[in-house]
């Protein structure tokens with residue numbers, strides 16, 4: 277084993293392969309790496325592992341950069357591209373060949389096919405300490421003399437990772453547990469190249485409700501999808517941190533800013549068991565972050581997600597828009613995309629436009645139209661004296677609550693709600709009245 281010591285300065289790496297839109301699992305690995313770098317005052321290196329030239333695409337790099345930027349996962353060096361670092365790999369391959377740690381051979385055992393470069397596997401047991409899982413021993417015999425390059429200028433994954441980690445001085449490798457079996461192979465290569473073995477932490481798999489690896493079938497799995505649904509970076513970062521980790525010593529908190537995470541997060545506290553992705557919990561956490569937003573910012577976000585026509589109405593009738601946001605939207609939604617759906621389902625229409633209300637819908641259960649109309653007239657009488665500047669849901673409720681309790685709440689509140697909204701599903705009539713304002717409320721009640 278190498279006697280060299282790791283540098284004091286922590287160096288972590290974000291090594292995505294730009295062959296698709298980055299899965300939230302990789303994003304979590306980078307977030308954990310980032311927290312460690314931030315806590316220790318270390319550095320992070322971003323490198324695109326684009327040795328698969330066919331599948332690697334510039335647009336995927338852009339999505340990765342966008343994800344890191346939006347979520348505030350900062351890096352200090354890079355982005356590097358493995359496709360631009362061939363000389364380093366050629367160097368390593370030559371060293372391994374020269375030292376007889378690698379050799380050229382036919383691709384397949386029967387002597388057919390192209391020549392490839394194989395690593396001369398010493399076929400021994402490799403033991404490494406995983407910060408999360410403790411000591412792991414894997415016998416490398418079964419890996420045989422594995423292929424490390426298709427040719428001198430065409431290196432494969434294990435070699436490029438090792439060469440880069442050594443060259444970039446990486447001290448801490450934090451990645452998904454699907455890479456555990458890569459580690460012994462990579463340690464063999466590090467030893468052959470005279471590098472220093474980094475610390476390893478293999479994070480638990482992220483699974484869906486059915487216990488299977490989280491994938492599209494379960495719901496959104498990339499930051500871009502979450503962003504489109506109107507989740508906040510703060511909410512997603514907060515939730516990602518809880519995938520496999522929670523603070524120790526009975527600390528039950530679940531809401532953490534990135535500053536708090538930096539303070540509290542310890543990679544050794546990460547759990548070994550699979551982390552279940554709970555979309556409902558993500559929603560709850562996201563909602564907390566939404567409610568922490570400054571009012572102006574919140575409104576901006578709502579407007580951004582509203583369909584254009586509705587946005588125009590909210591902007592034209594600013595005061596009404598503000599009331600709808602404060603009294604209806606804030607409590608209801610856990611991601612901004614929900615306002616689009618509400619709008620499409622007509623949940624805002626009746627605030628801006630008098631609904632056509634058929635007489636029958638005013639009738640409560642087995643009551644009569646006459647009865648409903650009578651109560652509507654009573655309501656008008658009882659609330660008419662309330663001046664505009666007192667026209668609040670609470671006050672209106674006060675005026676009607678006891679009386680409606682006596683005659684039967686539904687008999688009073690149902691026709692009131694229907695006269696104001698005309699919709700089967702709508703907020704309670706007091707909220708509707710406050711949003712519509714005094715004059716419009718009285719008009720709608722009288723019209724019936």
Ligand code: GLU
Nearest residue numbers: 291292293325437451455
């Ligand atoms: N490019 C690899 C991936 O995206 C990186 C694996 C590693 O962390 O070594 O899975």
